[in-house]
Amino acid sequence: MKLGILLPTSKLYPSLMIDFSAGVRMAITEFGQAENIEIIFESIHQGTDKNVVLNAVNKLVLQHQTDANILFTNFLLMEDIVSSLNALQTPLIITNIGGNAPLFFDHGEYIFSNSFGLWESAFKAAQWAVERFGPKTAYGSYFYEAGYGLYSAFCDGLSKSGGEVIFNQVSEFNPNPDDFSIFEKQMEIESPNFLYMLYSERDAVGFLNKLNASQMNGKYPIVTSGVLINDEILDKVEGSPKEIFNVSSWDLSDDSSMNLAFIKEFRSLNGKEANYFSLLGYECAGLICSAMKNEKWEMKGQSRADAIKNAEYIGPRGNLNFKNSNATIAQQNVYALNESMKRVKIAELGEMDARDEVLERLKLSANPSGWFQPYLCQ
Numbered sequence: 001m002k003l004g005i006l007l008p009t010s011k012l013y014p015s016l017m018i019d020f021s022a023g024v025r026m027a028i029t030e031f032g033q034a035e036n037i038e039i040i041f042e043s044i045h046q047g048t049d050k051n052v053v054l055n056a057v058n059k060l061v062l063q064h065q066t067d068a069n070i071l072f073t074n075f076l077l078m079e080d081i082v083s084s085l086n087a088l089q090t091p092l093i094i095t096n097i098g099g100n101a102p103l104f105f106d107h108g109e110y111i112f113s114n115s116f117g118l119w120e121s122a123f124k125a126a127q128w129a130v131e132r133f134g135p136k137t138a139y140g141s142y143f144y145e146a147g148y149g150l151y152s153a154f155c156d157g158l159s160k161s162g163g164e165v166i167f168n169q170v171s172e173f174n175p176n177p178d179d180f181s182i183f184e185k186q187m188e189i190e191s192p193n194f195l196y197m198l199y200s201e202r203d204a205v206g207f208l209n210k211l212n213a214s215q216m217n218g219k220y221p222i223v224t225s226g227v228l229i230n231d232e233i234l235d236k237v238e239g240s241p242k243e244i245f246n247v248s249s250w251d252l253s254d255d256s257s258m259n260l261a262f263i264k265e266f267r268s269l270n271g272k273e274a275n276y277f278s279l280l281g282y283e284c285a286g287l288i289c290s291a292m293k294n295e296k297w298e299m300k301g302q303s304r305a306d307a308i309k310n311a312e313y314i315g316p317r318g319n320l321n322f323k324n325s326n327a328t329i330a331q332q333n334v335y336a337l338n339e340s341m342k343r344v345k346i347a348e349l350g351e352m353d354a355r356d357e358v359l360e361r362l363k364l365s366a367n368p369s370g371w372f373q374p375y376l377c378q
Contacts (some may be wrong), residue, residue, distance in 0.1 A: 002038045003028075003288065004060035004069035008047030012201065013375060016277050017041075020072065022270050023281025030265075031289035040064050048372035050077045054084055061088045068304065070095060070284045074374040075102040075113070086110045091305050093287065095280045096374035097226075099148030103363050107326035110305045114284050114320065114328045116276055117249055118376075119153040120352045121225040124332040125196070125247035126157030128349055129223045134193030135161075137223075139168040140183055140207075141198040146170045147371040149362070150198055150225055156361055166190050171203075180210045187216060195220050200227040200376045205236045212239030221245060227376060229337050231273065237341075244337040245346075249330035250279060250317050253343040259316040279316060287313045287320065287328075329355060 005024060007017045021041070028037050042056045053073055060066045068091045078085075078094065085092055086108035098115035107113065129137065137158065139151065155165065167190045171179045187195075199207045204227065211217050222228075222241075226248040229241075252263060252273060262282065266274040274282075287308065291297055294307035309322050320328040334347040352358065 001033075001036055001068075001292070002040060002064060002066040003285075004040050004042060004057075004064065004066035006042045006044050006053070006056050006060070006069065006071045006073070008044050008072055008374060010046070010373075010375060013277070016072075016375070017043075019275055019277040020281035022266070023274070023278035023283075024070070024285040026266060026269060026278075027282045027285035027289060031286070031292075033289050033292065037289075040066060044071075044073065047073045047374050048077070050081050053077060054081045057085060057088065057092070061090045066090065067300070068092070068288050068308075070281075070288075072096060072280075072374055074372050075100050075105065075115075076372055078102070078105040078111075082106065082108060082111060089301050091288075091291075091308050093284045093308075095284050097276060097376060099150060099371070099374075099376055101149050101153060101359060101362055102327065103149075103359060109302060112287075112308055112322050112326045112328075114280065114287060116226070116280060117330060117352075118226045119149050120329075120355070121247045121249060121332055122150040122154040123157035123352060123358060124349050125223050125225050126154045126163060127161045128247060128334060128347065129194050129196070129221070129245075130158065130161040130163040132194075133221050133223075135163040136166050136190075136193045137163060137196050138183075138187060138190060138192040138220075139165050139196045139198075140170075142171045142175065142203045143173045144371065145198040145200055145203070145227070145376060148376065152362055152365065153358070154196060154225070156358060156365075165196075166192055180207070180214070184214055184216050187220060192220060195222045197222050197224050197228060199224075201233070204228050204233045208233070208237045208241045209239070211241050212237070218242030223247065229335075229343060230275075234337075234341055240339065240341055241337065246335045246337075246343065247332055247349070248335060249332055250276075251333070251335045251343055251345070253335065254316070254333070254345055256316070256318070258314060258318070262316040283313070283315050283317070283320060283328075286315055287311055287322075325356075 098117040290311040291307040296303040332349040
């Protein structure tokens, strides 16, 4: 069996390809398929050009004759090429961090998606925060993070929960050094119940360091969606940020038996911690290996797509499958940052409610433009 893997390069995440590939190989080995699966890798550069993506998939299917493919790309690229990909009649799993919702394409018979689903986390974050803290929120972000669909999904969840954004501030590409103090002063005027903050990587470090040095630390609960308080960021932060809550479908600190086994084995094999990319590689390969157990896998075309459609897979994020749609839907959880700067799961929120209805509303209200990177860029 030949498995094609199409991955982007990234200056911000230079180990993306290595980490994702390590997750793929680990899953294949665990399923006892290491000798039966030949992996063929193909670069799609930054993953932002639909022609590059389509040509790379064509090369794998037509030249290398792959039996299934995993493609790390943004949903925004799919609208114009999904029919061409389905025409190849080879199962394809799309994966990404999920900064944008899959608004403007239908999967078709052969295309599936297993995303980290940050936009779903944003929607659930709004619902949870309004119930926990109250309806009024202030939003802060940076030029890059604001270019994805998380804020739109958050606002939809806010609207459905009776909440409202009373103030927002998005820092420009060349941010004003006084942005934080301006935001802090505005909070004194507006008195929100909680803050919704979207910062990642260096911007997250900068924000948290300023927060620690301010009177705002601990005064307002801060809610985020998957990006503000991972280990790489917290290791660079001076001091202890307080009252921060992260809504996400996965965290390295989750103590479920499947996740503990995953991170232990990954650390043993690779000498470092697992991350979002290794998780997604592990899951996508696990879904395909699960499908290979189905007798339909021996037949090509639609039969293999049916095998993936009916695959049962349990991994670090719990039970993932494509039975109700061609997209996996993961459980969402709330992770709080404690006094020891460790993340602890404090609530299980379940799956996103009425996901298809949310997507229909977002189609009507969202502008489909934005960053095309399949990860949060900077």
